[in-house]
Amino acid sequence: MANSLIEQYTKIGNNIEIDECLDESHHVNKWRLIDDRRDAVEEADKLAILLGIGAPRESVTGFYLAPFAAFIRRTSEGVRISAIEDSSVSNPQIEQVIESSRNILNLGDDWDEEGSSGYAVETWARATRFIRKVALAFKNDMGRWVDAPKITPGPDGSIDVRWKTEKRSLLINFPADDTKPADFFGSNKGSDTIKGTLDLPSQNQWLLIWLMR
Amino acid sequence: MASDLADEMSASWLVEQIPDGCYLFMRVHKNQIDLEGEPFPHTFKNQPTPTDGMSTDWDKHASPRDSQRGGRNPPEDYAVIKFSAGDVRAIPRQSVVHEPLPTNRAHTEVFGEKKSTEVRERFMQVYQMIVPRGTLA
Numbered sequence: 001m002a003n004s005l006i007e008q009y010t011k012i013g014n015n016i017e018i019d020e021c022l023d024e025s026h027h028v029n030k031w032r033l034i035d036d037r038r039d040a041v042e043e044a045d046k047l048a049i050l051l052g053i054g055a056p057r058e059s060v061t062g063f064y065l066a067p068f069a070a071f072i073r074r075t076s077e078g079v080r081i082s083a084i085e086d087s088s089v090s091n092p093q094i095e096q097v098i099e100s101s102r103n104i105l106n107l108g109d110d111w112d113e114e115g116s117s118g119y120a121v122e123t124w125a126r127a128t129r130f131i132r133k134v135a136l137a138f139k140n141d142m143g144r145w146v147d148a149p150k151i152t153p154g155p156d157g158s159i160d161v162r163w164k165t166e167k168r169s170l171l172i173n174f175p176a177d178d179t180k181p182a183d184f185f186g187s188n189k190g191s192d193t194i195k196g197t198l199d200l201p202s203q204n205q206w207l208l209i210w211l212m213r
Numbered sequence: 214m215a216s217d218l219a220d221e222m223s224a225s226w227l228v229e230q231i232p233d234g235c236y237l238f239m240r241v242h243k244n245q246i247d248l249e250g251e252p253f254p255h256t257f258k259n260q261p262t263p264t265d266g267m268s269t270d271w272d273k274h275a276s277p278r279d280s281q282r283g284g285r286n287p288p289e290d291y292a293v294i295k296f297s298a299g300d301v302r303a304i305p306r307q308s309v310v311h312e313p314l315p316t317n318r319a320h321t322e323v324f325g326e327k328k329s330t331e332v333r334e335r336f337m338q339v340y341q342m343i344v345p346r347g348t349l350a
Binding site for chain 2: 111112113114115116150152153154155156160162169170171172173183184185186187189195
């Protein structure tokens with residue numbers, strides 16, 4: 001059990017120091033999901049209390065939700081991250097697609113020999129965070145996971161996320177400039193269309209509910 | 214005969230009106246095709262040239278084979294898709310203009326901005342794959 005937790009920590013990303021393994025009494029059912037609409041510090045404090053370390057003296061920031069529940073502690077030794085992967089809030093197919101899409105970050109400027117620019121990790125992270133969040137919200141509402149979308153390089157350093165079913169398709173674009181809103185267009189190839197901009201912190205699973213109709 | 218051929222090569226082709234029911238072929242480089250053989254939405258973009266259009270070939274004067282062989286790279290590096298002129302004209306802000314080149318009578322430009330999410334998604338909905346990546350027409 002301890003070994004599997006360590007393996008899960010490594011999935012958080014590169015160059016992150018692995019914290020000591022939480023003991024088995026802190027199994028995932030005791031963790032609450034962190035809602036990233038709420039104050040991260042407030043969530044981190046609650047998580048720290050749950051873990052029994054009391055009100056932290058060091059500065060603490062919370063972490064976002066699926067597929068990890070975690071907190072980050074800044075200590076005199078540096079930043080330490082503790083996390084547990086909760087399989088009930090992540091979908092393996094979606095996680096695989098997200099992982100594969102990291103290749104987009106390797107594309108440099110003019111990768112298509114037609115003047116397209118490269119891609120920043122922040123843009124990709126914004127897109128993939130949205131995918132996890134909206135897929136989980138859909139699952140919580142509808143009782144099943146949606147199929148994984150396709151994640152592809154978009155214009156001007158943006159990231160495209162596209163879902164397609166037999167009847168409908170939905171394209172969402174995440175601009176490189178995070179001051180600009182993500183926007184979407186969906187259609188059944190007929191008169192049933194949706195389009196607009198997204199408020200990323202809001203509940204947006206209605207997009208997937210529309211798609212799956 | 215040699216002079217006839219020379220005259221043909223240097224003559225300007227007449228610009229024609231393309232009916233809605235005609236098809237346009239477009240080369241897609243293999244790097245813009247995903248693992249399931251589908252083009253990226255970003256495939257539909259204008260060239261970074263002063264004319265700023267998306268190059269295609271009118272099926273009246275070209276075959277998929279012609280299109281596949283018309284790029285800078287070997288033909289096996291390209292897939293070929295098609296879409297009807299009418300479907301393209303139905304996409305917001307897009308126009309189809311026959312612009313023959315001395316070496317390519319079929320050459321046609323699709324003008325109009327292609328960075329918006331709606332335009333790119335509408336192209337994704339109307340294209341058809343006719344020469345998949347890795348095959349030759």
